[in-house]
Amino acid sequence: MALAIKVIEETxxxxxxxxxxxxxxxxxxxxxxxxxxxxxxxxxxxxxxLYKWFGDRxxxxxxxxxxxxxxxxxxxxxxxxxxxxTLRSSLEQFAxxxxxxxxxxxxxxxxxxxxxxxxxxxxxxxxIVLENGPMAIRRxxxxxxxxxxxxxxxxxxxxxxxxxxxxxxxxxxxxxxLLLGDxxxxxxxxxxxxxxxxxxxxxxxxxxxxxxxxx
Amino acid sequence: MALAIKVIEETxxxxxxxxxxxxxxxxxxxxxxxxxxxxxxxxxxxxxxLYKWFGDRxxxxxxxxxxxxxxxxxxxxxxxxxxxxTLRSSLEQFAxxxxxxxxxxxxxxxxxxxxxxxxxxxxxxxxIVLENGPMAIRRxxxxxxxxxxxxxxxxxxxxxxxxxxxxxxxxxxxxxxLLLGDxxxxxxxxxxxxxxxxxxxxxxxxxxxxxxxxx
DNA sequence: GAGCAGGCGTACCGTACGGTACGGTTCTAG
DNA sequence: CTAGAACCGTACCGTACGGTACGCCTGCTC
Numbered sequence: 001m002a003l004a005i006k007v008i009e010e011t012x013x014x015x016x017x018x019x020x021x022x023x024x025x026x027x028x029x030x031x032x033x034x035x036x037x038x039x040x041x042x043x044x045x046x047x048x049x050l051y052k053w054f055g056d057r058x059x060x061x062x063x064x065x066x067x068x069x070x071x072x073x074x075x076x077x078x079x080x081x082x083x084x085x086t087l088r089s090s091l092e093q094f095a096x097x098x099x100x101x102x103x104x105x106x107x108x109x110x111x112x113x114x115x116x117x118x119x120x121x122x123x124x125x126x127x128i129v130l131e132n133g134p135m136a137i138r139r140x141x142x143x144x145x146x147x148x149x150x151x152x153x154x155x156x157x158x159x160x161x162x163x164x165x166x167x168x169x170x171x172x173x174x175x176x177x178l179l180l181g182d183x184x185x186x187x188x189x190x191x192x193x194x195x196x197x198x199x200x201x202x203x204x205x206x207x208x209x210x211x212x213x214x215x
Numbered sequence: 216m217a218l219a220i221k222v223i224e225e226t227x228x229x230x231x232x233x234x235x236x237x238x239x240x241x242x243x244x245x246x247x248x249x250x251x252x253x254x255x256x257x258x259x260x261x262x263x264x265l266y267k268w269f270g271d272r273x274x275x276x277x278x279x280x281x282x283x284x285x286x287x288x289x290x291x292x293x294x295x296x297x298x299x300x301t302l303r304s305s306l307e308q309f310a311x312x313x314x315x316x317x318x319x320x321x322x323x324x325x326x327x328x329x330x331x332x333x334x335x336x337x338x339x340x341x342x343i344v345l346e347n348g349p350m351a352i353r354r355x356x357x358x359x360x361x362x363x364x365x366x367x368x369x370x371x372x373x374x375x376x377x378x379x380x381x382x383x384x385x386x387x388x389x390x391x392x393l394l395l396g397d398x399x400x401x402x403x404x405x406x407x408x409x410x411x412x413x414x415x416x417x418x419x420x421x422x423x424x425x426x427x428x429x430x
Numbered sequence: 431g432a433g434c435a436g437g438c439g440t441a442c443c444g445t446a447c448g449g450t451a452c453g454g455t456t457c458t459a460g
Numbered sequence: 461c462t463a464g465a466a467c468c469g470t471a472c473c474g475t476a477c478g479g480t481a482c483g484c485c486t487g488c489t490c
Contacts, residue, residue, distance in 0.1 A: 031334030119246030
């Protein structure tokens with residue numbers, strides 16, 4: 001809980017951000033096998049500086065993931081006047097953002113790195129990614145859903161369940177396949193289908209949870 | 216393609232299977248950081264034997280994942296006489312198997328290992344997991360769906376789309392959260408909800424794709 | 431200009447681990 | 461009984477990498 005708030009406070013000097021960018025680039029290129037030496041060389045700084053700024057490799061990695069993950073910004077959705085139409089477009093917006101984020105190379109890298117670390121009892125990176133990924137969306141989406149329910153546009157008993165259904169309908173098997181390196185799922189391949197998938201997912205979600213007047 | 220067939224052929228002596236079991240145990244315990252020395256010690260064999268049998272670390276890992284992933288067996292579903300009732304129970308069975316597999320410690324470990332390797336341009340493990348996970352389910356489920364469509368029990372244009380919706384409705388955000396080490400999602404926590412989730416997912420899928428007579 | 435802080439580059443250290451070599455032991459074949 | 465294969469245990473080698481130390485340069489302050 002303190003984490004999400006802390007992230008926003010966390011500020012880095014431009015030079016430090018340049019270092020983090022280099023680290024992220026290497027992460028995208030070589031996966032978790034990034035070397036302190038490599039980062040130092042890429043960022044044209046000394047290893048000593050890296051250790052001074054970030055403590056150790058883990059710290060550098062955490063800073064990189066944190067800094068990058070916090071960049072994922074969800075667009076603000078107008079909640080004041082909800083209609084069937086604005087609700088649909090809001091949902092589509094959410095679906096679109098979720099999908100485009102998930103299929104991005106940076107997101108894939110961050111998720112892979114976090115998964116790798118979760119396999120070693122180090123769940124800090126996993127928590128960061130969770131907090132800035134699924135949980136962030138959940139925090140944003142649930143109020144909308146509940147407002148829509150109050151406005152009799154949606155029907156459900158548990159907003160948690162509704163959120164998770166939405167997530168599933170949007171993400172499907174795309175994320176896990178990308179994480180596993182499925183070559184049948186190139187980025188451009190998925191990208192070109194985003195709009196259609198967004199439409200389908202939204203339609204399906206509304207079919208399941210929309211009040212009768214919605215189609 | 217040749218891979219899926221090869222897997223079945225692949226046979227290991229009991230002794231070798233004991234070694235693979237040891238390797239899997241260490242994988243579950245320590246994540247991908249398993250050491251050849253550790254495997255040798257755990258399995259009471261010499262490193263030289265490991266290298267003789269599996270070539271190198273990569274080979275041992277591949278053999279372990281392959282051997283374990285192939286153990287995931289989907290129950291056979293009767294396709295001969297489909298009714299609304301048998302269709303529903305088949306779908307529930309699929310959902311149940313998918314969920315229980317995904318939340319298992321072994322599955323989590325295998326997926327994490329494969330994801331880790333996919334981050335290093337080594338996608339062989341990812342392919343194995345994909346082939347024995349999502350793809351295996353898809354291969355099994357799609358014929359059922361198509362048979363159900365022919366029997367006027369389901370309605371869809373693309374069986375691929377229908378399958379992916381089913382997958383999404385069942386898995387939702389459970390797998391990615393487990394892979395990321397979400398502590399709010401303990402195994403027992405999820406386990407106790409499997410039946411309820413299976414029911415919900417099946418209901419939702421039938422609501423979306425069932426012919427009108429189905430509820 | 432002297433002193434000093436920040437930071438670059440490089441050399442260095444220790445260790446962990448993949449991979450190999452080798453001696454000793456058990457089992458099987460003939 | 462002997463030869464040899466299979467395999468265990470362990471010692472060993474080379475390297476890669478995390479982390480530290482140090483020399484040097486730059487720029488800033490008084």
